[in-house]
Amino acid sequence: MSASLLLQTLVLGVLLGGLYALLAAGLTLYFGVMRVVMIAHSAFLILAAYLAWFFHRETGLDPLLSLVVTVPLFFVVGYLLQRGLISRLRPATLTMMSVLLTFAIALTIEGLLGFFFTGTQRRINLGYSGSSVEVFGAHIAVVKLIAFALAAAALVALFALLKLTRFGQALRATIQHPEAARLLGVNTDRIAGFGFGLGLATAAIGGTALALDSTIYPSLHWHWIGPLMAIIVVGGLGSIPGAAIAALLLGVGQSLLQIPMGTTWAQTVFYIALFATLLVRPQGFFGGRLAQRF
Amino acid sequence: MRLGPTRRPTPRRTGVAATACVALASVVAGCGLGGGAGSEGGDDEIVIGISLPLTGDFSEPGKGVQRGYEAWADYTNENGGLLGKQVRLVILDDQSNADRVASDYERLINQEGADLIFGPFSTRLVVPAAQVAQDYGFLFVEPAGAADEVFEQGFDNLFYAAPAVADDHYNLLAEHILAMPEDQRPKTAAYATMDDPFAQGTAYGLRDKLAAAGVETVVDEVYPPNTTDFSNIAAQIADSDADMVVGGTQYQDAVNLIVSLQQLGYQPDLAAFSTAPTNPEFPAAIGDKVDGIVSPTGYTPEAAFPENQEFVEFFTEKHGHAPSEDEANAWTTGEVVAAAVEGADCADPSPECQQSLIDHLRENEVDTVVGPLTWDAQGRPQSAHLIQQYVDGEIRIVMPTEQAEADFLFPKPAW
Numbered sequence A: 001m002s003a004s005l006l007l008q009t010l011v012l013g014v015l016l017g018g019l020y021a022l023l024a025a026g027l028t029l030y031f032g033v034m035r036v037v038m039i040a041h042s043a044f045l046i047l048a049a050y051l052a053w054f055f056h057r058e059t060g061l062d063p064l065l066s067l068v069v070t071v072p073l074f075f076v077v078g079y080l081l082q083r084g085l086i087s088r089l090r091p092a093t094l095t096m097m098s099v100l101l102t103f104a105i106a107l108t109i110e111g112l113l114g115f116f117f118t119g120t121q122r123r124i125n126l127g128y129s130g131s132s133v134e135v136f137g138a139h140i141a142v143v144k145l146i147a148f149a150l151a152a153a154a155l156v157a158l159f160a161l162l163k164l165t166r167f168g169q170a171l172r173a174t175i176q177h178p179e180a181a182r183l184l185g186v187n188t189d190r191i192a193g194f195g196f197g198l199g200l201a202t203a204a205i206g207g208t209a210l211a212l213d214s215t216i217y218p219s220l221h222w223h224w225i226g227p228l229m230a231i232i233v234v235g236g237l238g239s240i241p242g243a244a245i246a247a248l249l250l251g252v253g254q255s256l257l258q259i260p261m262g263t264t265w266a267q268t269v270f271y272i273a274l275f276a277t278l279l280v281r282p283q284g285f286f287g288g289r290l291a292q293r294f
Numbered sequence B: 001m002r003l004g005p006t007r008r009p010t011p012r013r014t015g016v017a018a019t020a021c022v023a024l025a026s027v028v029a030g031c032g033l034g035g036g037a038g039s040e041g042g043d044d045e046i047v048i049g050i051s052l053p054l055t056g057d058f059s060e061p062g063k064g065v066q067r068g069y070e071a072w073a074d075y076t077n078e079n080g081g082l083l084g085k086q087v088r089l090v091i092l093d094d095q096s097n098a099d100r101v102a103s104d105y106e107r108l109i110n111q112e113g114a115d116l117i118f119g120p121f122s123t124r125l126v127v128p129a130a131q132v133a134q135d136y137g138f139l140f141v142e143p144a145g146a147a148d149e150v151f152e153q154g155f156d157n158l159f160y161a162a163p164a165v166a167d168d169h170y171n172l173l174a175e176h177i178l179a180m181p182e183d184q185r186p187k188t189a190a191y192a193t194m195d196d197p198f199a200q201g202t203a204y205g206l207r208d209k210l211a212a213a214g215v216e217t218v219v220d221e222v223y224p225p226n227t228t229d230f231s232n233i234a235a236q237i238a239d240s241d242a243d244m245v246v247g248g249t250q251y252q253d254a255v256n257l258i259v260s261l262q263q264l265g266y267q268p269d270l271a272a273f274s275t276a277p278t279n280p281e282f283p284a285a286i287g288d289k290v291d292g293i294v295s296p297t298g299y300t301p302e303a304a305f306p307e308n309q310e311f312v313e314f315f316t317e318k319h320g321h322a323p324s325e326d327e328a329n330a331w332t333t334g335e336v337v338a339a340a341v342e343g344a345d346c347a348d349p350s351p352e353c354q355q356s357l358i359d360h361l362r363e364n365e366v367d368t369v370v371g372p373l374t375w376d377a378q379g380r381p382q383s384a385h386l387i388q389q390y391v392d393g394e395i396r397i398v399m400p401t402e403q404a405e406a407d408f409l410f411p412k413p414a415w
Helices: A003-034 A041-059 A063-084 A091-117 A142-164 A166-176 A178-183 A188-212 A218-235 A240-266 A269-280 B011-024 B059-078 B098-110 B123-136 B171-179 B197-212 B231-240 B252-263 B282-286 B306-319 B325-344 B351-363
Strands: A132-135 A138-141 B045-052 B086-093 B140-142 B158-160 B188-194 B216-223 B244-248 B270-273 B293-297 B366-368 B371-373 B386-391 B394-399
Touching: A003 A041, A003 A138, A003 A142, A003 A166, A003 A188, A003 A218, A003 A240, A003 B231, A041 A063, A041 A091, A041 A188, A041 A218, A063 A188, A091 A218, A132 A142, A138 A142, A138 B252, A142 A166, A142 A188, A142 A240, A166 A178, A166 A188, A178 A188, A218 A240, A218 A269, A240 A269, A240 B216, A240 B231, B045 B059, B045 B098, B059 B086, B059 B306, B059 B325, B086 B098, B098 B123, B123 B140, B123 B158, B140 B325, B171 B197, B171 B293, B171 B386, B171 B394, B188 B197, B188 B231, B197 B216, B197 B244, B216 B231, B231 B252, B244 B252, B252 B270, B252 B282, B306 B325, B325 B351, B325 B366
Parallel strands: B045 B086, B140 B158, B188 B216, B188 B244, B244 B270, B270 B293
Antiparallel strands: A132 A138, B293 B386, B366 B371, B386 B394
16 A cells, blocks of 8 residues: 555545544434434435535535525424424333334435435536645545535534533533433423434534535435444444544544455444444443443 | 147146136136137237336336337337237236246246247346246347346347347457557556446456456456445545546446546546446536546447437337437347247247247347347357447447447546
8 A cells, every 4th residue: 555545545534534423423412312313314414415406406506505594494303303203202212212213204204305306316516526635645625625624613513512502501411411400490301302403403514515525315324324323332322522533533444444455344344343342342432421321 | 848839838837827727717717728728819910928127126127128119019010010910019017026027928928828028127037037938948039137147047049139248348448449559558457346247247348358468457446336435446546547447337336436536636548437427417417527438338329220220210209209228128129039030930939930030040140229139159149339438528439430420539538
C-alpha cells in the first residue's frame, strides 16, 4: 500500500465516519431518552434523501436548501411519533415492542417511497458532483466535504444544546434518571417527545448529506441500520460522544480494511466490533452505566 | 427422452396428470390424458406456447418480452403468417417462480396444444423450462439467460437468441485493443465487478483476453451487490493509475463508481462499464462528464441490419417508442424459430418435426434484428455485442466498423 493511497483512504474513512457519527448520534439519543430501539431511523434518513432529491428535481435549487423544510418537519414528526405512538407502549416491554413498532414504520416508509417514486435508483446530479480539492496529494470530494461539514456542525450543535441549555439539562436529566427529573419538576413526557424530535431532525440532516453523494432507492435503509446499531453499542448506548468516537473509528477501520480484505469482508468490521464489545465490555467502550441495565 | 408421435406423457407425468385431473375434474372440462385433447391448434393456425414472469420479481423485463413476442406475432400475421398459417400466442404467467415455469410448459405442451414453444425470461426460469422442452423433444429458443449455467446443463435443443453470452460481450473491444500498435495499447488495467455471474462474466471475459495478451491487471476488486460507497475501490484504482478501467456493473454501482473516480481526479485512457451506460437515466445521473465511456450492448434501435429497421418501424408505430433490448430479444426469438420452421417446412409438435427444426438451426445462419446468428453445440450464440461509446453526450455505436455511427475515441477525453 503506497503512502498516498493510505492517506487517501484515511481521508475517505474520516469523511465516512463523520456521516456515521451524525446518524448514530440520533439513534443513541432515542435509546438514551426512551430506551427505544429505533429501527426506522435509517428509513427516515432515506426519506429525507428522497425529499432532497425531489426538491432539487422540482425546483432546480441546491438540495441543501431543502433542509429549511425537512429539519423542522422531521422534528415535529418525531415529536408526534413519540407522543402518539411510542409513549403508548407499556414501559415493561418498551424496548422489545419499540423494535416491532419502528420496524413497521420503516416498512411503511419504504413502501410509500416505492409507491410514489418507484424503485428506480435516483441520484442528484450537481455541477460540483465530481469536483474535489487536493490536500497533500489526497483528493477530497466537495460533496463529501459538505456532507462532513453538515454532520460536524449538527453534532456540535447537538452537543452544545445538551450541555449548555436548560432544555439540554432537562433532557440529560431525563436520560440519567427520569424519576428524579420528574421530582425536580421536569416534564419528562414532553422532554422525551422533544428528544425524539431532535433525533429525527438529525436524520433529516444526515439524509440530505447522503443524497449529495449517493444513489438512493427505497430499500437502501436496511443497508444503514446494521452498522449504525453496531456503532451505538460499541460507543455505549445513550452516549452521544461515545457514538461519535465509535463511528469515526469504525468508519476509518472499514475504509482501511477494504484495501487488504476487499469490500465484502470490510463490511464485517462493524459486526466483529459488535461481538467483541458484547464479549469484553457489554456497556460499550465510551458509554456510562446505562447499558448495563439491559 | 424421446417420445412417441402421439406425444403421450411419460408414465411419471401420467401419474401427476391423472392426480391433477381427478383434483380438477369438476372444474376443468377438457382435462384429457392423451395430451392436448382440449384446445389443440387446428390446421389453419400455429399455436406458440410461452410462459413469462408477468408478475413478481421479473415482471418489468417479463412484460417487455411479452411486448416483443406480441409485436412479432402481429407482424408475422400481417405478412402472411408462417407456412401460410396464422400464428397464435398462448402466454401464461409464471409469477417469476421457477417451479411454476416448468408446470406451465408441461401445460402448454400437453393441454394448450402448442405446436412450438418460445423461452421465458431470466436464467433462473430458462433452465427449468428448457428441461421440460428437452424431455418432450421440443426446440427451445430463449430470449434471456446468458449466464454460463444455462449452457452447461447438456441441453441439445437450446438456442440463445442474442448476439453473445456474457463472457463475449467485450469481444470487439478486446480485438480492437489487441490490434493496436504495442506502444499505443493500454499497458495496465483495473477491474471492479459486482459479485454477480452476469456482471462478472462481462468484465472477466475482457480481463482474460487482455491479460493473455500482456495487459497487466493492476486492480481486481469484487464488491457485493448492495455496495453503495465506492470511494475506497475508486481510491485503489486511482492509486494504481491504470491505463484503462473496466466495470462489471449493473446500474447504480457504475454511476457511483464513476463519480467516485472523477472525484479522485483519475483520468484513464479507456473506461468501459457494462449495462449502466445504455440506461437512459445514465447521462442524467453523471451529468456532462460521460464522453468517452464505453459499453457493450446486445441491441440498439440504431443498428443498421435491414431486419432491424423494419422491426423498429413496426414496433414504434405500434407502441409509440423504440424497442428496448428485452423486446428486441423476444422478437429475435420469433425470427429464429420462424427461420427454422421455414427451413424445415414444418411446425408441429411431433419429435420428427422438432428435431428437424433443431437440426436446421445447428446448420444454418439466421438473419435477425441483432445481426446474423449462429450457435455452438450448447446453444451459445457466436456473434458479438456492439460496442457503444458516448460521443458529444450521445451514446453511439463505434464497433464493429460496418455498423459504426462514430469513430472510437481513444484515448478518451478527460471526464
